[in-house]
Amino acid sequence: MEKKSARILVFSTEKISDPAIDMAGLLKLHYPPTVYTIAVPCSSGIKPRWIMHAYDKGFDGVFIAADGSDCTYGETCTEKTGHIVGITHQMMKEKNIDPARLRMAAICSVCSESFVKQIKSFNQYLLQSTKS
Amino acid sequence: MNKKLGVYICHCGGNISDYIDVEKVKAAVAGEDGVYLAKTTMFACSDATQKEMVEDIRSNNLDGIVVASCSPKLHLLTFRAVSERALLNKYNYVHANIREQGSWAHSDDKAGATEKAVSLVKAAIAKVRLARSLDPIIIPSKKAVAIIGAGVAGMRAAIELADMGCPVTLVEREYFVGGRVAQWDVMFTTNQTGKELVTRLYNEVIARDNITLLTGAEVVANSGSIGDFTLKIKVTPRYMKEKCDQNNLLKAIEACPVVVPDDFNFNITSRKAIYHNFPGEFPQYPVIDIKNCTRCGECEKICSSVDFSQQEQTVEVHVGSVVMATGFDPYTPAEGEFGYKLSDFVVTLPQFKRLTDINKDNLVYNGREIRNIAYIYCVGSRQSEGDNKYCSRYCCTSAIHASLEARNKFRNVNNFHFTRGIRTYGKQELLYAESLRKGDVYLQAYEENPPLVEVKDGQITVTINDIMTGGREISVIPDLLVLVTGMVPRADNSIASKFKLPKGRDSFFNEIHMKLRPVETVIDGVTISGACQGPKNITESVNSALSAAAKSYSFVNKGELALEPIIAGIDKDLCTWCGECEKACPFDAIKKEKQGEKEIAVINNSVCKGCGMCLPVCPVNAINLIAFSDREIESMIDALVSV
Ligand SMILES: Cc1cc2nc3c(=O)[nH]c(=O)nc-3n(C[C@H](O)[C@H](O)[C@H](O)COP(=O)(O)OP(=O)(O)OC[C@H]3O[C@@H](n4cnc5c(N)ncnc54)[C@H](O)[C@@H]3O)c2cc1C
Numbered sequence: 026m027e028k029k030s031a032r033i034l035v036f037s038t039e040k041i042s043d044p045a046i047d048m049a050g051l052l053k054l055h056y057p058p059t060v061y062t063i064a065v066p067c068s069s070g071i072k073p074r075w076i077m078h079a080y081d082k083g084f085d086g087v088f089i090a091a092d093g094s095d096c097t098y099g100e101t102c103t104e105k106t107g108h109i110v111g112i113t114h115q116m117m118k119e120k121n122i123d124p125a126r127l128r129m130a131a132i133c134s135v136c137s138e139s140f141v142k143q144i145k146s147f148n149q150y151l152l153q154s155t156k157s
Numbered sequence: 158m159n160k161k162l163g164v165y166i167c168h169c170g171g172n173i174s175d176y177i178d179v180e181k182v183k184a185a186v187a188g189e190d191g192v193y194l195a196k197t198t199m200f201a202c203s204d205a206t207q208k209e210m211v212e213d214i215r216s217n218n219l220d221g222i223v224v225a226s227c228s229p230k231l232h233l234l235t236f237r238a239v240s241e242r243a244l245l246n247k248y249n250y251v252h253a254n255i256r257e258q259g260s261w262a263h264s265d266d267k268a269g270a271t272e273k274a275v276s277l278v279k280a281a282i283a284k285v286r287l288a289r290s291l292d293p294i295i296i297p298s299k300k301a302v303a304i305i306g307a308g309v310a311g312m313r314a315a316i317e318l319a320d321m322g323c324p325v326t327l328v329e330r331e332y333f334v335g336g337r338v339a340q341w342d343v344m345f346t347t348n349q350t351g352k353e354l355v356t357r358l359y360n361e362v363i364a365r366d367n368i369t370l371l372t373g374a375e376v377v378a379n380s381g382s383i384g385d386f387t388l389k390i391k392v393t394p395r396y397m398k399e400k401c402d403q404n405n406l407l408k409a410i411e412a413c414p415v416v417v418p419d420d421f422n423f424n425i426t427s428r429k430a431i432y433h434n435f436p437g438e439f440p441q442y443p444v445i446d447i448k449n450c451t452r453c454g455e456c457e458k459i460c461s462s463v464d465f466s467q468q469e470q471t472v473e474v475h476v477g478s479v480v481m482a483t484g485f486d487p488y489t490p491a492e493g494e495f496g497y498k499l500s501d502f503v504v505t506l507p508q509f510k511r512l513t514d515i516n517k518d519n520l521v522y523n524g525r526e527i528r529n530i531a532y533i534y535c536v537g538s539r540q541s542e543g544d545n546k547y548c549s550r551y552c553c554t555s556a557i558h559a560s561l562e563a564r565n566k567f568r569n570v571n572n573f574h575f576t577r578g579i580r581t582y583g584k585q586e587l588l589y590a591e592s593l594r595k596g597d598v599y600l601q602a603y604e605e606n607p608p609l610v611e612v613k614d615g616q617i618t619v620t621i622n623d624i625m626t627g628g629r630e631i632s633v634i635p636d637l638l639v640l641v642t643g644m645v646p647r648a649d650n651s652i653a654s655k656f657k658l659p660k661g662r663d664s665f666f667n668e669i670h671m672k673l674r675p676v677e678t679v680i681d682g683v684t685i686s687g688a689c690q691g692p693k694n695i696t697e698s699v700n701s702a703l704s705a706a707a708k709s710y711s712f713v714n715k716g717e718l719a720l721e722p723i724i725a726g727i728d729k730d731l732c733t734w735c736g737e738c739e740k741a742c743p744f745d746a747i748k749k750e751k752q753g754e755k756e757i758a759v760i761n762n763s764v765c766k767g768c769g770m771c772l773p774v775c776p777v778n779a780i781n782l783i784a785f786s787d788r789e790i791e792s793m794i795d796a797l798v799s800v
Contacts, residue, residue, distance in 0.1 A: 047254070049257075051257060056262060057269070061277065063794070067770065078790075098743055099768075
């Protein structure tokens with residue numbers, strides 16, 4: 026049977042992007058129910074091995090809802106989260122995993138619409154790429 | 158050891174169970190490893206359920222609980238307290254958010270939402286299985302609070318904190334305190350004047366030794382965090398000595414060649430670059446507006462109190478908590494919006510308030526005696542198309558109050574109100590009744606058919622299809638048109654980025670929870686009060702100021718703070734000191750230490766903020782964050798895909 030939606034793991038951040046994802050629910054902005062969130066304190070604390078573990082266990086995609094410049098821990102967050110994505114992309118290539126199955130976007134605490142838009146487009150991409 | 162766990166799945170009235178089959182979720186998780194009891198509950202946060210949980214934990218000796226309900230941002234503290242009451246270490250409770258990220262987000266797909274809820278609860282169970290009992294980290298907290306903004310909210314909070322024995326630094330950007338209230342003459346609902354209110358608050362502020370008031374002052378940098386914020390404050394001098402001969406001052410003002418619009422009067426009058434305060438403005442010392450001053454020296458020749466040698470200063474203060482009280486700006490209509498700027502006789506409500514204050518016997522504006530006044534309501538508020546969807550709350554009452562004031566103070570005034578339905582809630586309704594009794598005319602339109610303003614040959618015509626008279630077209634030709642403008646966030650709200658304060662969809666500062674945590678922000682130790690949080694009248698501003706004062710006090714009063722023990726930990730055996738973690742830490746919490754033969758990284762527990770930036774940079778994976786360890790995260794991932 027063809028999948029209706031891809032299985033996506035979202036790493037959100039407790040103070041910034043997770044409130045935006047909550048607000049998406051509050052506003053009844055729908056996205057696929059196969060999107061699951063694990064909230065961490067800061068996106069620059071995500072270990073590449075957690076992301077690789079998710080692919081290993083069957084997630085189609087991983088989305089990092091990053092703090093961006095709103096990070097309460099410091100301005101270097103964007104750069105550091107970008108670095109994590111870079112390293113993970115390298116690990117994915119070595120394992121023959123399409124690097125586009127990992128996405129990152131800065132999601133501010135009220136960026137609910139942007140989150141839903143990003144997730145829907147990621148879902149589309151993952152459905153297309155797993156079909157082909 | 159296998160843990161004995163309790164799982165509670167909330168209906169949230171029907172907010173969850175209308176879309177998620179909570180019984181199915183219960184059945185799906187009841188057999189999970191370690192789950193001793195699984196229950197559904199109508200409201201997990203209700204008193205009765207909380208008591209039941211305490212009883213369950215105690216009588217069954219549970220080692221951990223999972224609560225699946227609304228977002229943890231709302232009730233994390235509630236269920237932590239439940240655990241503590243049951244003598245279960247609070248870190249053995251894990252939350253699953255099945256409302257905001259479950260039933261509400263997927264109300265279009267009940268089967269999908271239910272399946273997701275099962276996965277989320279299983280992931281929470283996986284996490285609580287590995288949870289450890291933890292003790293909070295105790296850090297010192299500076300017993301001092303900074304309040305940003307000395308309007309009614311800021312001053313009232315300062316007085317309250319000072320009376321609780323807490324030193325306060327009150328930082329006001331302008332040269333005078335009082336904020337917007339200083340600009341209003343007679344006010345609803347008590348008819349007190351702004352001047353009376355501000356004078357009273359200012360006198361109380363200066364009577365307290367433990368309040369340091371800085372005017373002309375702005376926070377230029379902030380560092381640190383709850384318990385220990387360091388603020389750098391730039392203080393711009395007044396360029397005037399405190400003692401000043403009034404006659405010479407008046408002559409100096411007259412001699413000053415620089416004329417600028419007076420923002421105290423919302424630009425309907427002008428002032429000089431050297432100027433004196435209005436009677437309701439404190440401290441009552443004159444100022445030289447250095448941004449506009451050309452340094453021509455004319456004033457200096459006349460008035461010996463002028464002192465250009467005064468220097469800008471930067472003061473550093475250390476405080477445990479910060480109260481934000483920076484207020485609001487009145488909405489400025491766009492050119493052409495209801496005739497704004499198309500005629501000299503279209504003003505905003507704040508301008509009209511100043512106008513009725515400045516005029517004494519007759520209401521005269523731009524040389525015209527004003528008799529017929531039209532008011533258009535909800536300008537810049539309740540916009541279906543624009544950004545400001547919200548109601549500004551104060552304006553219906555204020556417009557009615559100002560129109561009554563105009564009627565009482567000046568002769569032959571007729572008021573015509575073009576409304577979208579009057580919202581004089583609570584006791585303010587009495588003013589509306591009085592206005593009707595006195596014969597003011599009220600006309601009403603729906604938002605899609607607002608009143609039309611035409612300006613032709615200097616004449617203003619306001620036309621409405623009045624729904625109160627079955628849609629009849631009615632026109633009024635007023636001498637003055639008042640646009641009843643709403644409240645918007647301060648145009649210069651750069652202070653928000655200095656504290657990383659989140660804003661809501663309306664762009665005002667955002668609280669954690671509107672009802673349950675109304676003055677706290679996600680930035681620990683920073684509270685919000687007054688109209689910087691959203692439109693409020695004075696009563697509401699002061700209510701929130703007192704609440705913010707109490708909350709901020711609770712962060713500093715004991716001199717120490719219990720912090721979340723969610724910090725990084727180093728595996729001594731794995732670490733071989735490469736210095737990468739030290740470089741990654743933005744708080745200087747990691748240092749090299751010799752342990753036996755080996756050099757390893759050591760975390761300073763009271764400085765570590767638990768961000769986790771050191772985790773991914775460790776080449777030997779020797780660092781884990783408490784509650785976010787590899788085992789915890791990976792077991793959650795396993796559980797999420799297990800359904
Ligand atoms: C036309 C009009 C009429 C009104 N009439 C009434 C009435 O009759 N009755 C009533 O109850 N309410 C009335 N209100 C509402 C009332 O004005 C507000 O409730 C009140 O001003 C809110 O007080 P505040 O201290 O929160 O904000 P504000 O009065 O805006 O004061 C905020 C202060 O913070 C300062 N500040 C801002 N940014 C910074 C910064 N970065 N650093 C340092 N300081 C800063 C400002 O200079 C200001 O002094 C009226 C409002 C309007 C627009």
